[in-house]
Amino acid sequence: MYVGEQWLFRDLELDVGAGECLVLAGHNGSGKSTLLHVLYGLRAPSAGTLEVAGQAPDERDGQFRRKVAVLLDDSELFVELTPRQHLELLLAGFDADLGDVDGWLQHAGLDERADVHAYYLSAGQRRRLLLLGAIARPHDVLLLDEPERALDRQGKEWLGEIVGNERELGRTVVIASHHPPLTDVADHALHLG
Known part of the structure; x- marks a missing residue:
């Protein structure tokens, strides 16, 4: 990928299959x-092609x-909605079962x-809600950008469980992360930069 005056990455060949996880690692800006x-x-x-x-x-x-479900770095919530309303809105938008x-x-x-309105949630609770929105809806591929951000120890453990569950369900997971334990659950790791 050519950005500005330089290549960030080029000649990448990635093949991440169903039930596999790729972790993208590297310094900020890589x-x-x-x-x-x-x-x-x-x-x-x-x-190239993709x-x-x-x-x-x-x-x-x-x-x-x-x-393809995604949680990007700049993903936002509607702060006037509650977690329940967020999830109901999201699931209804994908014609998914609202029963659970x-x-x-x-x-x-x-x-x-x-x-409670999302405005009153802590940063970690907001991040959990964003992660929940990505995994609760139907999908085959999950893309996560630094999902560990703002999560406490328990939240990071939950994140590891999410990745394991996604893989068991046969979903492809690609994560950009600075959190070394996520590399331990990955099938592939790519260091950029």
Whole structure:
């Protein structure tokens, strides 16, 4: 990927199969987030070809968005909505089963804060809600940009469980991270920079 006056990365050959996890590592500015943006279709690659979930990445394509769940660095919440409302809205948007909203909220440790506006959640609770939004909806591929950000120790352990569950369900996971334990659960690691 050519950005500004330099290549962040080039000649990458990645093949991450169903049930596998790739961790992108590297210092700030090495291209981890940029690569995730390319994989989600927010940016076009400078050269080469790319296929994610069986098609060219395009975040504007509803069929692609149904296959690829994402949590990017700049993902936001509607602060006037509660965690329950966020999850119900998200699941309804993907025609997913609304029957287990309480179970999902409990899974994320948000059951006691389920009916509090997101504005009043801590940074870690907001991050859990964003992660929950990515994993609760139907998907085949999960892209996560520094998902450990703002999570406490327990939240980071939960994140490890998420990655393990995603792999067991046969989903492909790509994570940009500075959190070394995530590399331990990955099938592949790519150091950029």
